[in-house]
Amino acid sequence: MDDDERTPRRDATDRPTWNRDTRDAGRTRRRFIWLTGTAAMAGLAGCSGGGGGATETTATTTQSSGSTGGVPEAYATATSLDGTQRNPDSLSSQEAVSYQDEPSDGRQCSTCRYYIEDKNGDGVGACAIVAGEIAPEGYCVSYVEYEG
Ligand code: SF4
Secondary structure, rough: HHHHOOOOOOOOOOOHHHHHEEEEEHHHHHHHHHHHHHHHHHHHHHHHHOOOOHEEEEEEHHHOOOHHHOOOOOHHHOOOOOOOOOOOOOEEEEOOOOEOOOOOOOHHHHHHOOOOOOOOOOOEEEOOOOOOOEEOOOOOOOOOOOOO
């Protein structure tokens, strides 16, 4: 028996096991981290799609109660005291302008440049920039005195 048979040679595949195990564990850990990160990014992309935020913002600043903006047809595109034409697709909600049914410091809708006077005899008008029916005694923060 010669020395080669009594003393096994060490070659590239016979390295200490801790070295190979450590390297394999590192690869597995890196792959796990990569997969986890990829899944998280896919989840985030799914949450941010669709542009829902922009739609909600628009909904809070305008009011679209049907095609007339919450008033009888006769007011839908009528003009106000100063000649501003009402656009039913571009109106502030009453909440957005803090509309109230009573005057404020002597200011009221019937003296506002944006007021659209009663057209059907019910005593209620409309507004060129605010949605819904508007009382002549009403008031909102967008008030501008009509000086015509
Ligand atoms: S006070 Fe406001 S709601 Fe009234 S007519 Fe003027 S802008 Fe419209």
